[in-house]
Amino acid sequence: MLWPALFFDRKKQTHKGDYGHVLIVAGSRSYTGAALLCSGAAMRSGAGYVTLAFPESLQGVIACGVREVVTLPLRSTAQQSVSERALPQLVPVLKKSDCLLVGCGMSRHPSTQALIRSLVRRASTPVVVDADGLNAMAGHLGILRGLKHPVVLTPHPGEMERLCGRRIVAAPAARKEVAKDFSLRYNVTLILKGPRSVVCSSRGRLYENTTGNPGxxxxxxxxxxxxxxxxxxxxxxxxxxxxxxxxxxxxLAADLAAKEKTQPGMIASDVIDYLPKAFKRCR
Structure with missing residues (x-):
């Protein structure tokens, strides 16, 4: 453990605005679930307010799966991914947000990828880039060097290889070296996912995670x-x-879920369901 207490009780005199407004831009025709999972996880992790922005053509599907988040249907491509024409819809919300998450299930459509890069550039608050957001940044990493706001990248090994343009050796020492080199070079915080995920800060500080399982x-x-x-x-x-x-x-939530569901029987939404128990363990 890095901290004596991982999470703390909330103050009695408080409101949702005290716990952050997260803007999530996610989803496409084939990946509506990605939008629902990341927004649900954000709510279960204490975010006070979540706006989920997604292709307008998917409004019926998304609305049936989300209760607590505010939805923002966006202009879509013919392939039902978010279009770069949606940028004017997003800018006002982006200015009011405390964090931007972009990329989950968004597709590799050229217009969508261009929108992702525009959002990463325009943000003034912390940005989390995952999945197709990482694909959008591959080959455009110079964007990251000039940013004044913090950026967190969350690649799995395959995405990391696309970012680096080379094969990543699975050995723990090699993973740490790659993560540190990339974080320092591009001034980002990097989560290199995998068994014992590696986190590296923009200044080279490393952490190797100890929780989680093959589920x-x-x-x-x-x-x-x-x-x-x-x-x-x-x-x-x-x-x-x-x-x-x-x-x-x-x-930790995955470890708790595996005890009841088994590793082969686990699905991603189980991890969300077990987050409250994981938080309770860390108090």
């Missing part, structure tokens, strides 16, 4: 993690602290 090797578990990271950033945590706490609590 996390299932579709959507990364979306859940990115939602947790975004919630913590929105509540004012520093990027490295938010990333470390997120991978720890994500893994």
């Amino acid at each position: 996390l090797a299932t579709a959507g578990s990364g979306d859940v993690l990115s939602g947790i990271v975004a919630a913590f950033l929105g509540q004012g945590m520093e990027p490295f602290e938010a990333a470390c706490r997120a991978v720890y609590i994500h893994g």
